[in-house]
Amino acid sequence: AINTKLGAALKGGLFPYVRSIIVCTEDAIAAVDLPRALEHLREVLTALPPRPVGPLRFIRPRNANVLEQILAMHGIDRIHGFVLPKADTSSLPAYEKLLVNHDFWVMPTLETPDILDIVGQRELRIYLQRSSLNRNILALRIGGNDLLRILALKRARGITLYETAIGLLIQQLVLSFRPYGFHLTAPVYDFIDDPETLVREARADVAMGLIGKTAIHPTQVPVIEQ
Numbered sequence: 001a002i003n004t005k006l007g008a009a010l011k012g013g014l015f016p017y018v019r020s021i022i023v024c025t026e027d028a029i030a031a032v033d034l035p036r037a038l039e040h041l042r043e044v045l046t047a048l049p050p051r052p053v054g055p056l057r058f059i060r061p062r063n064a065n066v067l068e069q070i071l072a073m074h075g076i077d078r079i080h081g082f083v084l085p086k087a088d089t090s091s092l093p094a095y096e097k098l099l100v101n102h103d104f105w106v107m108p109t110l111e112t113p114d115i116l117d118i119v120g121q122r123e124l125r126i127y128l129q130r131s132s133l134n135r136n137i138l139a140l141r142i143g144g145n146d147l148l149r150i151l152a153l154k155r156a157r158g159i160t161l162y163e164t165a166i167g168l169l170i171q172q173l174v175l176s177f178r179p180y181g182f183h184l185t186a187p188v189y190d191f192i193d194d195p196e197t198l199v200r201e202a203r204a205d206v207a208m209g210l211i212g213k214t215a216i217h218p219t220q221v222p223v224i225e226q
Contacts, residue, residue: 002029002037007044012054015218017225020056022214025066026085034062038069045075056080058107064094071098081105083141088112088120089127096133106136107185111143113150116169121176129180139211140177142170144187155190160201162208174209185212192217199223 008014009021029037041059048057060083061067070076084095087108099106108128114120128134144161148154151165161167166187173184186205189198202224205213213224 002033002040006040007047010044010048010054010057015221018055018218018221020058022058022060022083024060024083025070026060026062029062034066038066041070042073045073045078048075048078050078051080058083058105060085060109064091064098067095067098071102079104081107081136081138084108085143086112086146087124087140088114089123092127092131092133096131099136100132104136105138106133107139107141108133108137109141109143110173111146115173116147116150118172118176121172125177125180125182128182137182139183139185140173141185141214142173142187142210145190157191157194158197160197160204161187161189162201162204170208170210178209183211184209185214186210188214188216189220190216192219195220195223 003009005014006023009018010023012018023041025034025037025041048054057079058081059070059079061070062085067082081104082099084092084106087095087110091112092108095106110124115124128137144166145155147166147169148164153164161170170186177184186202186208189201191197198220202213215221215224
């Protein structure tokens with residue numbers, strides 16, 4: 001959905017305790033609403049303060065074509081970086097071509113079938129090591145829900161991600177990427193009214209060596225930070 005409070009949130013006025021925000025133009029927006037969402041984003045960008053005022057601001061483009069449109073927007077220099085969805089060796093070259101002359105942080109998201117396979121993990125790691133994006137990679141994001149969907153599974157209340165098939169995958173990703181200097185962040189927990197399970201999962205994230213966790217609601221942030 002298109003959030004009418006997006007500008008205030010990105011300025012840091014709505015949630016002053018939130019240190020980073022991701023604006024999503026991918027699965028949070030229906031295809032029919034994308035043009036209107038991009039126009040709203042265009043208006044918001046022009047009203048943002050220059051960096052480093054406010055929280056870290058990231059945009060998740062729907063694909064490389066949408067990223068190209070966003071990069072052309074006035075005020076894009078007030079954004080700190082981009083979250084690259086469905087990052088694999090076939091999708092990243094298009095992103096790389098667009099970002100090669102820019103200096104934005106990037107966070108590729110691991111959420112495609114290739115990443116379920118150890119060989120696919122190694123191929124992606126080698127690609128990223130050789131990529132011009134490498135010096136700007138802030139972290140790799142683990143896309144838990146998309147990975148579960150690939151397995152025809154979904155989140156259940158009261159169950160941490162580590163109690164699902166994805167738990168083993170997270171261990172593999174840590175072993176495949178962390179020794180080579182890539183930090184990883186943990187997936188979201190979908191149930192905003194279940195802080196007890198969020199606490200258990202966040203503790204497991206920390207024990208696994210992950211450096212951050214995505215929140216889908218501001219009330220989850222203090223729990224994750226703690």
